[in-house]
Amino acid sequence: xxxxxxxxxxxxxxxxxxxxxxxxxxxxxxxxxxxxxxxxxxxxxxxxxxxxxxxxxxxxxxxxxxxxxxxxxxxxxxxxxxxxxxxxxxxxxxxxxxxxxxxxxxxxxxxxxxxxxxxxxxxxxxxxxxxxxxxxxxxxxxxxxxxxxxx
Numbered sequence: 663x664x665x666x667x668x669x670x671x672x673x674x675x676x677x678x679x680x681x682x683x684x685x686x687x688x689x690x691x692x693x694x695x696x697x698x699x700x701x702x703x704x705x706x707x708x709x710x711x712x713x714x715x716x717x718x719x720x721x722x723x724x725x726x727x728x729x730x731x732x733x734x735x736x737x738x739x740x741x742x743x744x745x746x747x748x749x750x751x752x753x754x755x756x757x758x759x760x761x762x763x764x765x766x767x768x769x770x771x772x773x774x775x776x777x778x779x780x781x782x783x784x785x786x787x788x789x790x791x792x793x794x795x796x797x798x799x800x801x802x803x804x805x806x807x808x809x810x811x812x813x
Contacts, residue, residue: 721764724772724812727788728759730800734779741765741772757785765791771813778806 726739738751741763763772776787782804789812790796801808 721766722792724763724765725788725790726759726761726763726772726774728754728757728774728776728785729788730757730783730785732757732778732781732783732785732801734781734783735759735785736777736779738775738777739763739772740774771811773812774810776801776808778802778804780804 724741726737728735728737733755735754735757736751737754737759738749739761740747740749765772772789772791774787774789776785776799778785778801784800784802785806785808786798786800787808787810788796788798789810791812794812797810797812799808799810
């Protein structure tokens with residue numbers, strides 16, 4: 663057996679050893695935190711998209727109604743259907759008048775305009791979307807106009 667060329671001597675100081683190099687933990691901590699933040703953001707975005715999609719696909723009922731004693735009334739109603747505005751107009755010779763329309767899309771609302779004819783009288787318009795509040799307005803006298811908006 664061969665002996666080491668420089669055997670340690672008893673009582674001689676041992677030279678300091680370099681510290682053991684361990685793996686750094688902070689890059690892993692940062693990575694985990696970053697993944698949690700990104701995952702949370704993706705989950706929140708998915709939830710919002712789902713809610714918006716459900717709301718856009720939902721169908722509501724718009725109720726239009728005109729009451730009063732006027733005998734010559736022009737009724738015009740508008741409604742948003744899947745992003746397009748649809749308007750219809752008709753002449754009504756006796757009240758009450760009523761119409762219900764099923765509507766879907768992002769702009770679910772309705773507008774009703776009532777114009778009293780030359781003979782005068784009184785006409786009250788009412789609009790309601792689903793079980794929401796009833797919006798009313800009244801026109802009195804010849805050529806008077808009332809407008810009701812609901813959303």
